[in-house]
Amino acid sequence: METILTIDHLNKKFGKIHAVKDVSFEIKKGNVYGILGPNGSGKSTTLGIILNVVNKTSGNYKWFDGKTDTHHALKKVGAIIERPNFYPYMTAEENLKLVCDIKGIHYDKVDEKLEVVGLSDRKDSPFRTFSLGMKQRLAIASALLNDPEILILDEPTNGLDPQGIRQIRDIIKHIASLGTTILLASHLLDEVEKVCTHVIVLRKGEVLYSGSVHEIMASEGFFELQSENNAELKALLQHHSAVDKIDEEDGKLYVFLKSPLEATDLNRYLFQNNISLQHLVKRKHSLEEQFLQLTNHQ
Structure with missing residues (x-):
């Protein structure tokens, strides 16, 4: 080109x-x-x-x-x-x-x-x-x-x-x-x-x-999660290989990814570790979110 x-x-x-x-x-x-x-x-x-x-x-x-x-x-x-x-x-x-x-x-x-x-x-x-x-x-x-x-x-x-x-x-x-x-x-x-x-x-x-x-x-995006015991949920996810960082706000965990992870695979992993979710949504970053992440980290 x-x-x-x-x-x-x-x-x-x-x-x-x-x-x-x-x-x-x-x-x-x-x-x-x-x-x-x-x-x-x-x-x-x-x-x-x-x-x-x-x-x-x-x-x-x-x-x-x-x-x-x-x-x-x-x-x-x-x-x-x-x-x-x-x-x-x-x-x-x-x-x-x-x-x-x-x-x-x-x-x-x-x-x-x-x-x-x-x-x-x-x-x-x-x-x-x-x-x-x-x-x-x-x-x-x-x-x-x-x-x-x-x-x-x-x-x-x-x-x-x-x-x-x-x-x-x-x-x-x-x-x-x-x-x-x-x-x-x-x-x-x-x-x-x-x-x-x-x-x-x-x-x-x-x-x-x-x-x-x-x-x-096209980043890996993030999950919004909530369970009866968010502390236990957070502790488990901190050791997951696909998880980059976790924020908590208004009773929900915001789980940011560093490698691909589908919602079905995450749900299965948590269920196998005796955690049931009350809320699960996967989101992609908008350009605005990516721009703010870039500029805020400088």
């Missing part, structure tokens, strides 16, 4: 603030990547560096396996890293044609990209009449005019209402289905879980996890 972007031990310092700390990851063609982290985690700074608008302190990055220099590589990149900035008195179509003039792109791309973002019926409306969500969709259309190989979005649903968020998510999925690689930065776990195939988790400028969304969520 072709590598679109390689980031290798990237660092950025603003005075005493180490905003990006030894960050490394790869972006492969055809996937949707989410850089996930709270505000101040280094997401926007990392994007700024690879888009050549922020100077790195040290480390390296290369586009398209290093076969193209950054200046020419960025011609194959579409990006929105700031709020949309169009002329308010001009129509959607006129604003996009102006972008075409600046970038040397044929006008026939305008209608095509307005269709992609669902704004064809508003192409003759002045930009000032657009809602925040429509402005963001027009910005995405603008970033797509050059048919980029990768689309980079910084907090694409920030400030939008639930309907606007859903529209942007659907557009991102549609663009990805057409074969465009996407890299988006977000502090919203739900956004990354619903849209992305891969995730890079950042905290205070450091990478805590880099891999597929499926893998980060």
Whole structure:
């Protein structure tokens, strides 16, 4: 699979603030990547560096396996890293044609990209009449005019209402289905879980996890258990080879696993050791739970 972007031990310092700390990851063609982290985690700074608008302190990055220099590589990149900035008195179509003039792109791309973002019926409306969500969709259309190989979005649903968020998510999925690689930065776990195939988790400028969304969520999970004698139940389970740790809350044991264990096998094991359960539920970690575990352990 072709590598679109390689980031290798990237660092950025603003005075005493180490905003990006030894960050490394790869972006492969055809996937949707989410850089996930709270505000101040280094997401926007990392994007700024690879888009050549922020100077790195040290480390390296290369586009398209290093076969193209950054200046020419960025011609194959579409990006929105700031709020949309169009002329308010001009129509959607006129604003996009102006972008075409600046970038040397044929006008026939305008209608095509307005269709992609669902704004064809508003192409003759002045930009000032657009809602925040429509402005963001027009910005995405603008970033797509050059048919980029990768689309980079910084907090694409920030400030939008639930309907606007859903529209942007659907557009991102549609663009990805057409074969465009996407890299988006977000502090919203739900956004990354619903849209992305891969995730890079950042905290205070450091990478805590880099891999597929499926893998980060596909841990062995945990059991909720309860019996007449939880102390006896806990003592027995502490010696089980599949058990990682046990927490107790509100009369229930939360048994976290380090290797696979099915509910039927656990129930049989406990019954053979003279323990009958009043409550047994097996759960999987959500992305939110995994993210909190990652960030709380640092």
